[in-house]
Amino acid sequence: MSTIVFIDTRGEKLPKAAQEAVTYASKLAGGPVTAVTFGDAQGLEQLGAHGAGKVVVARGVKAVDGQQLTRLVCAVAEAEKADTIVCVSDATGKAVAPRVAVRLKAGHVAGATGLPEGGSFRRNVFSGKARAYVEVKSPVKVISLSPNSVPIAGGGAPAAVQEFGGDVGAARITVKELRKAGAGIPLPEAERVVSGGRGMKGPENWGLIEDLARELHAATACSRPVADDHWRPHHEHVGQTGAAIRPDLYIAIGISGAIQHLAGVNQSKVICVVNKDPEAPFFKAADYGIVGDAFEVLPKLIEAAKKLNAER
Numbered sequence: 285m286s287t288i289v290f291i292d293t294r295g296e297k298l299p300k301a302a303q304e305a306v307t308y309a310s311k312l313a314g315g316p317v318t319a320v321t322f323g324d325a326q327g328l329e330q331l332g333a334h335g336a337g338k339v340v341v342a343r344g345v346k347a348v349d350g351q352q353l354t355r356l357v358c359a360v361a362e363a364e365k366a367d368t369i370v371c372v373s374d375a376t377g378k379a380v381a382p383r384v385a386v387r388l389k390a391g392h393v394a395g396a397t398g399l400p401e402g403g404s405f406r407r408n409v410f411s412g413k414a415r416a417y418v419e420v421k422s423p424v425k426v427i428s429l430s431p432n433s434v435p436i437a438g439g440g441a442p443a444a445v446q447e448f449g450g451d452v453g454a455a456r457i458t459v460k461e462l463r464k465a466g467a468g469i470p471l472p473e474a475e476r477v478v479s480g481g482r483g484m485k486g487p488e489n490w491g492l493i494e495d496l497a498r499e500l501h502a503a504t505a506c507s508r509p510v511a512d513d514h515w516r517p518h519h520e521h522v523g524q525t526g527a528a529i530r531p532d533l534y535i536a537i538g539i540s541g542a543i544q545h546l547a548g549v550n551q552s553k554v555i556c557v558v559n560k561d562p563e564a565p566f567f568k569a570a571d572y573g574i575v576g577d578a579f580e581v582l583p584k585l586i587e588a589a590k591k592l593n594a595e596r
Contacts, residue, residue, distance in 0.1 A: 285367040287313035289336070290357045290384075292348070292376040293325035300436070300473040301372045303334050307437040308429050309370040310335025311399060317370075319443070320360045322346075322353065332443030334436060342448040347457045350379035355452040357384050366424070373428040374472060381428045391420035397433045411524070411547035430551075431472050432530040471520065474503035476533040479522060479549075481507040483538020483559065483578050487515040492582040493537060499589035505529070507539050523548035538578045541566025558582070 289309035291302035302321075309317045316337030321328065322345035331339055342356050357380060361369055369384055371377035373395045385392035393405040404417040405427065471477065478497040484490060497504045504520060511521035522529055524547035534552035538559060539545060546569055549555070557570040560577050567573045574581055 286364045287317045287368040287370065288320055288357070288361055288364055288366045289317055289370040290320045290353075290377070290380060291372060292374065293321045293328065294323040295325075298325075298327060298330060299470075301374060301431040303331070303436045304431065304434050305370055305372045305429050306331050306334040306336050308399070308434045309368070310437065311434070312368060312370065312427070316440075318360065318364050318366075320357055320448075322356065328445050329442040333438045333440045335440055336443040339443045339445045340448050341445060342452060345452060345455070347455050347459045348376050348379060349455040349457040350383055352452050352455050353380045354383040354387060356448065356450075358387050359450045359452065360448070361388065361424075368424070369426045371426065371428045373430045377428050381426050385426040388424045388426070389422065390424035390426045391422040392426040392428070393418050393420060394428045395430045396427050397430050399434075408551060411543075412550040430530060432475070432532070469501075469503040471503050471505060471522065471527050471529055474529070474531050476500050476502035476535075477505050477522075477529060477531045477549075477552075478502045478535045478537065479505035479507070479539060480510065480516075480537045481539030482509050483540075484510075484515075489579070490516065492579070492586070495586050496535070496582060496589065499586055499593060500533075500535075502533070502535075503531075507545050536566055536570075537582065539566060540564050541569060558585075 287309050289305050291305055293302055306319055317335060319331050319336040319339045322342040328339045328341060340360050345352060371381040382392060395407045396405045397408060398406050404419045407416050409416045478493055480493040493504055505522045506516040506520045508521055508523050510516050511518050524544040526548055528548045530551040532553045534549050535556045541564055550569060555570045556572045557566045558574045558578055558581050562575045
């Protein structure tokens with residue numbers, strides 16, 4: 285029996301989440317694994333550095349069609365006699381992993397946050413307020429890994445890249461247009477995030493958020509009201525109805541900390557809050573907090589970050 289890992293590598297470079305998933309699958313298996321992907325991605329042999337012995341790629345598959353990709357993963361799982369299938373708990377993985385689990389009659393752990401402990405997989409529940417430990421007793425298991433859960437391994441030999449020769453059927457989804465999110469660090473991959481809320485008073489003040497993010501090599505994000513008012517693009521919205529992120533550092537500027545926002549960021553390893561309202565709910569969830577006006581605090585943080593960078 286073996287382990288395979290399904291990843292989405294359609295971007296211009298290998299996503300951090302894909303590298304993490306291959307690392308995780310390799311540690312779970314105790315050796316090299318087979319990676320499964322699709323599209324025109326290049327540089328797939330680099331996945332060998334993270335624990336992939338072989339990469340099976342379906343070049344003819346261009347769109348994220350959950351049913352088509354499920355057939356791809358199941359075909360490779362059958363050929364490899366896999367008893368463990370690892371996916372990334374992102375939009376693509378969430379469209380595929382449950383379907384694969386049903387087809388293979390496998391137990392599914394959604395959003396695992398680490399390697400098994402005593403035979404059980406740890407995952408966050410109730411919007412990250414509690415942890416659950418799940419034991420899978422079925423012969424085949426499907427594990428979806430939350431991004432930013434494991435350090436990326438390196439140093440392995442290049443992986444062999446093999447074209448998938450099977451038939452996954454016709455896609456039921458047609459891609460008519462692609463819009464890139466823009467320059468900068470993608471939110472799901474960011475280790476540091478600087479986020480702004482209505483306390484920034486308007487889009488004309490967002491330069492302060494961007495300046496701090498630039499000095500910290502961080503991504504930028506925002507609360508839902510900011511995205512709804514079109515101050516910032518929708519893909520920067522984090523929260524229960526936006527992106528759920530797990531960075532090492534999350535800095536919230538002028539965000540009150542409503543429960544809907546916290547649901548998307550409370551798995552951050554360190555949370556720092558700047559708000560002039562000492563009663564803001566966010567302070568209860570923060571590791572560090574500054575009670576002060578964002579327009580007075582931000583310039584000082586930016587200067588401190590510049591000074592730190594100059595000393596390195």
